[in-house]
Amino acid sequence: MASDLLAATGLVRHYRLRRRWWRAEPPRIVRAVDGVNVRVPAGTTVGLVGESGCGKTTLGRLLLRLEQPTAGEITFAGQDWLAKRGEQLREARKDMQAIFQDPLGSLDPRATVAQVIGEALAAHGMEPAKSGRADKIAELLRSVGLGPDVARRYPNELSGGQRQRVTIARSIAVQPKFIVCDEAVSALDVSVQAQIINLLSDLQDALGISYLFISHNLATVRHLADTVAVMYLGKVVERAPAGELFAAPAHPYTVALLAAVPVPDPAAPRIEQNLSGDLHSATDLPSGCRFRLRCPRAAEICAQVEPPLEALSDGHVAACHFPHR
Amino acid sequence: MPDEQLLSVRDLRISYRTGTGEADLVRAASFDVAPGEIVCLVGESGSGKTLTGRAILGLLHHNDRMRVSGSVVFGGRELTGLPDRSLRTVRGSQIAMIFQDPVAALDPVVRVGEQVAEAMARRGRRRGRSRVSGEIADLLRRVGITDPELRMRQFPHEISGGMCQRIGIAIALAGDPGLLVADEPTTALDVTIQAQVLDLIAELRRERGLSVLLITHDMGVAARMADRILVMYAGSIVEEAPAADFFVHAAHPYGLGLIRAVPRIDIDRPGRLSAIPGAVPEARNRPPGCAFHPRCPVRLDLCAEEEPAPLRLGGQLVACHRAADMLTGRLSLWDSEAPVG
Known part of the structure; x- marks a missing residue:
């Protein structure tokens, strides 16, 4: 569709584990991302949720071209994103930025905030003339809710929330179209988390940026996302407009994930649907449906046939033989 | 009824000597845990929750920089000042602790x-x-x-x-043990696994009458588990309340702010979250008066001058000059986010 800023089809990323010469069996393969389609319409937020190890971070890294997919196609801003190489890729990366979980780890400890942001601008040839530089940086800092005095400071002098604001300022400095936010608020305290969530949504309104918001926290995703995709062991098992996914989840995994989130209200009704067991290993997947070993609805067919993603209603798809309706 | 309590902490004070003076990390914290009760200690990072938990087990040592004072009475026995040898018999068989990073906690x-x-x-x-x-x-x-x-x-x-x-x-x-101190036991776990571990703790309480001091920053976890809530801010317990009261009408603006800031999965609430502006102050830069006043939307001039004493209002114990107004007048908080600098 023309309105899609980003569209990935059939994305696969397999990691081959090293083969040991004394072992007879063929090398094992980790199916981190195993055939995923993603569409991000311009100016919207797609939420990506799932447990650790489900492949959500790998998917983000594939889109950012920090990893090369084993198979699949990515179209970004109307162009073949995977065909870009070298200088061409470096230039194009301006349009796609990333914000990670640990802001301290993403900032050079020996660079001031002004240097950090200045470097991002310089890397993309957007460095303003020397006279306008301080103004430009102050303006960027203001847009993320920081005062101009922050520019002279080092990351260790800032609080966690301020640091994350700095990484956001750095990302938006080059005027990207798309930002991958990988657990961008997970390490922050709840009060600061709310500040950053508000900031991200303000920036989207003001600048029209699209987000892929990767998180294990379904509540934050509910707050930000227009569309939500749920991943399990390398595959998307359900995707729907946010309102519908939270109101009428169809896949038993989504239902269980939602039920597991504790709500800050002791009087809230509790749905007893705890999943037993852990995420299965991504090296030897069960036959048929990947979720069947933890699924309360598993039947015989689930062991034999892997359920495809099927449309339940407009924009709502789920991969389950027995979806909730 | 103090003798009904399993654990009584009185005037717990933990201070740390810095280059320029002494900073209080925990200031005169007092609270009880009854047999079979789950008490949740909530607050943001840096508020002193973990130190409080460790002090109960005698895991903080006096040295030239760290000072611990106050009283910790467990099952009628004063633990502070006990030699390490005697403490070792208390740890594990009377009070046990579990930690945030379960893998690092094992050998x-x-x-x-x-x-x-x-x-x-x-x-x-x-x-x-x-x-x-x-x-x-x-x-x-x-x-x-x-x-x-x-x-x-x-x-x-x-x-x-x-x-x-x-x-x-x-x-x-x-x-x-009679008491389990659980310091963010599920923070490093996925939500589905978190639910399993929380259920296990609740079950153990039911079956064995285990008391639990659960330290958490997650208000959802606190709501699910707690009989009673202790809210800690900048080293002080600013509110203590039965969980049922706290989540309906928190009396301290910080407690209410924490509840409001949480994105809710069960309610469709489009628009902005009510963030608390600013961040927790460092112990050495503690604001005068009420430590929360620079972030507080309902502060008075008084709040910057005088530290509020804990006040009992019904079942709640609140250290706030505006606690009574909070409970009756329903002051409006954080309708819009103040700028942060």
């Missing part, structure tokens, strides 16, 4: 079964080898580990984080 080069056996032996339950291994298997099964005979022979890196936390709980319970 990476010792099989998990042996680690549980060691905990049992330390609590004076040394028996014949085969009986011990039977007991370990029973204990592991009790904390929800399937196939315990196999798991006992594995190393921590071979099992999942959720299972490591169950092992941590098994080790904590090996000495049959």
Whole structure:
């Protein structure tokens, strides 16, 4: 569709584990991302949720071209994103930025905030003339809710929330179209988390940026996302407009994930649907449906046939033989 | 009714000497935990929750920089000032602790079964080898580990984080303690595994009458587990309330702010979250008066001058000059986010 800023089809990323010469069996393969389609319409937020190890971070890294997919196609801003190489890729990366979980780890400890942001601008040839530089940086800092005095400071002098604001300022400095936010608020305290969530949504309104918001926290995703995709062991098992996914989840995994989130209200009704067991290993997947070993609805067919993603209603798809309706 | 309490902490003060003076990390914290009660200690990072938990177990040591004072009475016995030797008999068999990072809490080069056996032996339950291994298997099964005979022979890196936390709980319970101090026990776990571990803790309370001091920053976890809530801010307990009251009408603006800031999964609430502006002050830059006043939307001039004393309002104990107004007048908080600088 023309309105899609980003569209990935059939994305696969397999990691081959090293083969040991004394072992007879063929090398094992980790199916981190195993055939995923993603569409991000311009100016919207797609939420990506799932447990650790489900492949959500790998998917983000594939889109950012920090990893090369084993198979699949990515179209970004109307162009073949995977065909870009070298200088061409470096230039194009301006349009796609990333914000990670640990802001301290993403900032050079020996660079001031002004240097950090200045470097991002310089890397993309957007460095303003020397006279306008301080103004430009102050303006960027203001847009993320920081005062101009922050520019002279080092990351260790800032609080966690301020640091994350700095990484956001750095990302938006080059005027990207798309930002991958990988657990961008997970390490922050709840009060600061709310500040950053508000900031991200303000920036989207003001600048029209699209987000892929990767998180294990379904509540934050509910707050930000227009569309939500749920991943399990390398595959998307359900995707729907946010309102519908939270109101009428169809896949038993989504239902269980939602039920597991504790709500800050002791009087809230509790749905007893705890999943037993852990995420299965991504090296030897069960036959048929990947979720069947933890699924309360598993039947015989689930062991034999892997359920495809099927449309339940407009924009709502789920991969389950027995979806909730 | 102080003698009904299992744990009574009075005037707990933890201070740290810095280059320029002394900073209070925990300031005169007082609270109780009754037998079979789950008390949640909530607050943001840097508020002093973990230090409080560690102080109860006598895990903080006096040295030239750190000073701990106050009284910790457990089961009628004063623990502060006890020599380390006596404290060691208290730890594990009377008070046990579990930690946030379950993998780091275990010894990476010792099989998990042996680690549980060691905990049992330390609590004076040394028996014949085969009986011990039977007991370990029973204990592991009790904390929800399937196939315990196999798991006992594995190393921590071979099992999942959720299972490591169950092992941590098994080790904590090996000495049959009356109180479990759980410091963010589920923060490092996925929500689905978190739900399993929380259910296990609630079950153990029900069955064994275990008391729990649960330290958490997650208001959802607190709402699900707590009988009583303690809110800590910048080293002080600013509100203490039964959970049922707290989540309906928190009386301290900080407590209410924490509840409001949480994105809710069960309510469709489009628009902005009510963030609390600013961040927790560092101990050495503690604001005068009420430590929360620079972030508080309903502060008065008084708040910058005088530290509010705890005030009892119904079942709630609140340290706020505006507590009464908070409860009656429903002051409006954080309709829009103030700028941060």
